Each structure stands twice: as C-alpha cells, then as structure tokens.
Amino acid sequence: MTFHPIRPKDRFLVFGSPMIGQEEIDEVVASIKVGWLGTGPKVARFENDFKIYKGASHAVAVNSCTAALHLSMLIAGVGPGDEVITTPLTFCATVNAIIHAGATPVLADVDRISMNIDPEQVLAKITPKTKAILPVHFAGRPCEMDRLGEIAQRYDLMIIEDCAHAIETEYKGRKAGTFGDLGCFSFYVTKNVTTGEGGIILTDKKPYADRAKVLALHGMSSDAWSRFSDQGYKHYLVTEAGYKYNMMDIQAAIGIHQLERVEPYWIKRKTIWEIYNRAFAGLPVIRPAEPGPGTRHAYHLYTLLIDKAKTGIGRDEFLCAMDRHNIGTGVHYLSIPEHPYYRQTYGWDPDEYPHARDIGRQTVSLPLSAKLEDQDVEDVITAVRTILA
Ligand SMILES: Cc1ncc(COP(=O)(O)O)c(C=O)c1O
Numbered sequence: 001m002t003f004h005p006i007r008p009k010d011r012f013l014v015f016g017s018p019m020i021g022q023e024e025i026d027e028v029v030a031s032i033k034v035g036w037l038g039t040g041p042k043v044a045r046f047e048n049d050f051k052i053y054k055g056a057s058h059a060v061a062v063n064s065c066t067a068a069l070h071l072s073m074l075i076a077g078v079g080p081g082d083e084v085i086t087t088p089l090t091f092c093a094t095v096n097a098i099i100h101a102g103a104t105p106v107l108a109d110v111d112r113i114s115m116n117i118d119p120e121q122v123l124a125k126i127t128p129k130t131k132a133i134l135p136v137h138f139a140g141r142p143c144e145m146d147r148l149g150e151i152a153q154r155y156d157l158m159i160i161e162d163c164a165h166a167i168e169t170e171y172k173g174r175k176a177g178t179f180g181d182l183g184c185f186s187f188y189v190t191k192n193v194t195t196g197e198g199g200i201i202l203t204d205k206k207p208y209a210d211r212a213k214v215l216a217l218h219g220m221s222s223d224a225w226s227r228f229s230d231q232g233y234k235h236y237l238v239t240e241a242g243y244k245y246n247m248m249d250i251q252a253a254i255g256i257h258q259l260e261r262v263e264p265y266w267i268k269r270k271t272i273w274e275i276y277n278r279a280f281a282g283l284p285v286i287r288p289a290e291p292g293p294g295t296r297h298a299y300h301l302y303t304l305l306i307d308k309a310k311t312g313i314g315r316d317e318f319l320c321a322m323d324r325h326n327i328g329t330g331v332h333y334l335s336i337p338e339h340p341y342y343r344q345t346y347g348w349d350p351d352e353y354p355h356a357r358d359i360g361r362q363t364v365s366l367p368l369s370a371k372l373e374d375q376d377v378e379d380v381i382t383a384v385r386t387i388l389a
C-alpha cells in the first residue's frame with residue numbers, strides 16, 4: 001500500500017517556526033545601516049518595553065535565558081555547598097545553571113496534572129543547605145506561587161523563576177517573573193516572543209539589576225552603550241570576572257516589534273489550543289489540563305500524552321509517524337534523570353520522579369506558533385487522527 005503523507009515534503013511544517021513581520025526586518029536592516037550592531041539604544045528600548053509590559057522595576061537583556069539563569073544564580077548568592085531545588089521536567093539549561101554556579105541541583109517531582117513542580121515535593125527536599133527554589137512555569141502554566149512563596153519565606157529561600165515558557169503567564173493577577181527575587185525569560189526562536197537568541201532578567205531590586213549588567217559584560221563597570229555614547233571617552237574598569245552575555249541591538253530590533261504583537265499572537269495560540277482540544281476530545285490521549293482558576297496560561301506548548309496501552313502506538317512511533325506526514329513535533333521534555341550526565345554525576349534515577357518520568361516518556365508537543373495557518377492546523381489534526389485511528 002502506498003503511503004500518502006498529509007502534507008508534501010516541500011511543505012514540511014517546522015515546529016515552533018516564528019512569526020516575523022516586516023517591521024522586524026526593517027528594524028534589523030536599519031540597525032545594520034546605522035552600524036550599531038552590538039549593545040546599544042535598541043537593547044535599552046527593549047529592556048524598557050519589556051519591563052513596562054511585565055510591570056517590573058528593572059530588566060536586563062542578555063543573550064539567552066541560559067545566561068539569565070546563570071547570572072541570577074550568582075546574583076542570588078548561590079555557590080559551592082548550596083542546594084537549589086528545581087523540577088525534573090525541564091530543559092537541561094535550568095539544571096545546568098545551578099551546576100555552573102557551583103551548587104548542587106536537587107529535583108522535586110512535578111504534579112501529574114499541572115506538570116509543574118509540586119510544592120509538597122519541594123518541602124520534602126529542603127535541607128540546611130537549600131538556598132533557592134527554581135520553579136519553571138511549564139508550557140506557560142503558572143506554578144503554585146502562593147505555596148512556593150510560603151515555603152520560601154518559612155525557610156528563608158530565594159526564588160528564581162524560569163519563565164522561558166511564561167511571557168504572558170499570570171497567577172492571581174500577578175505576572176510571572178515578578179514573584180521571585182529574579183525572573184528569567186527566553187527569546188529563543190520557538191518562544192512566544194523571539195529575538196532569535198536572547199533572554200532577559202527581571203527584578204525589583206536595583207542592586208541585582210546593576211550586578212546583572214556588570215556580570216553580563218565581562219564584569220566591566222560601565223557597558224559599551226555608555227562608553228560609546230557621545231559623552232566623551234570613558235575608561236571601563238573591571239570590577240569582577242564577568243561573562244560575555246550581552247544582547248545585541250540586532251536581536252533587540254526583532255524583539256521590540258515582537259513584543260508589540262504579544263497579545264494578538266497569544267490570542268492566535270489560544271484559539272489553536274482550543275481547536276486542538278475540541279478535535280482531540282474523542283481520542284484515547286491525555287490533553288493538557290485546563291488553565292487553573294485565576295491564572296493566565298501563556299499557551300506556549302500544546303502537549304498530548306501518548307500511552308501505548310491506550311493508543312496501541314508508543315510516543316516515539318507517534319513522533320516518527322508525524323514526521324512521515326511532514327509535520328514537525330517536539331518533546332518537552334525527557335525527564336532530567338533520563339540523561340546520562342545527571343544519572344552518572346548525581347546518581348539520579350528516573351523512577352524516583354515517576355510523574356516527570358511518565359510525562360517525559362509519553363509527551364509530544366504539537367505545532368502551536370502564531371504563524372500557523374488554518375490549513376496547517378487542519379493538517380496537524382488530520383495527521384494525529386490518522387495515526388491514532
Ligand atoms: C524551561 C526552559 N528553561 C531554559 C531555557 C533556555 O533558554 P535559552 O535557549 O534562551 O537559553 C529553555 C529553552 O528552551 C527552556 O525551555
């Protein structure tokens with residue numbers, strides 16, 4: 001029998017393809033023509049726009065969320081001898097940031113339904129060495145910030161939020177990234193707002209923002225923006241051994257216009273999410289949990305759980321089948337203890353975190369970009385139904 005893919009090969013639906021407008025293109029070209037490619041006025045504008053959008057006091061743009069997380073660890077005073085509690089259902093960068101700060105990551109399993117870190121599991125993992133909690137608002141759904149806040153206060157712990165999925169996320173009227181001491185965002189190409197690569201740190205504490213600026217640019221006391229302004233030459237003075245984590249104006253040029261469209265893009269993804277939910281209602285798969293009351297979901301990922309016992313097809317076979325239909329998918333994520341480095345270094349076993357293990361082995365993320373056209377959404381639905389039929 002000949003196999004007929006739902007989409008032709010030359011129309012492969014790339015997972016997470018960004019929606020880039022003419023304004024972004026024109027702004028990048030303008031930056032190139034002016035010649036200010038590195039950190040400059042557009043980064044300053046993007047920081048200000050993002051800070052206003054989130055209602056935070058300070059924003060420091062960097063070149064990735066990974067950099068934002070690493071700097072936040074250092075700013076929070078996390079270092080050798082400290083433990084930081086985070087989720088096993090996350091991208092490796094979350095855990096690596098803790099390791100790069102010299103501290104020890106400790107995992108607390110997720111809630112099976114919300115897929116977010118379970119505050120009671122966090123409580124069980126606290127030791128005298130615990131310095132901070134690093135929650136991830138998975139897929140754009142906010143964590144239980146009231147309970148995490150209570151725990152942090154009781155044990156005098158810092159909270160650093162990984163908001164890579166959570167640009168539009170809100171919890172009880174408050175925006176993600178403003179609960180903790182520091183909030184870290186990603187503008188990677190698949191994210192809800194992109195700068196190609198990029199990240200930002202939010203904080204309400206000026207000394208934290210000042211230190212982030214210094215650490216993000218080699219530890220220099222004044223950045224290239226003020227050094228190369230028209231106020232005359234200024235020496236830079238290195239006050240600590242920093243990093244090369246600054247964002248470029250070319251990146252901010254994209255982000256400024258992406259951020260202007262954050263709301264219509266959110267509405268578009270919400271609509272697709274609801275279409276998927278209706279389309280898959282009768283299938284033997286688990287759809288994402290409804291957003292919690294009093295919260296705003298960022299609709300960053302739409303995930304299905306594929307349980308072979310119910311569908312007759314395993315998750316990995318499903319991924320391959322989608323690929324054969326020329327539809328790109330993602331896996332967010334194989335649980336952290338599945339990776340050899342962490343198993344070998346920390347002796348972690350996936351079975352100790354059964355919820356993250358099961359989700360990681362069954363989850364598949366379907367395309368959910370604002371760029372999707374009606375036909376793309378139709379194709380995804382037809383492919384899923386055909387494969388599971
Ligand atoms: C949960 C989470 N944390 C951190 C990161 C790292 O972000 P970046 O690629 O901007 O460094 C990602 C990126 O995919 C992520 O999904």
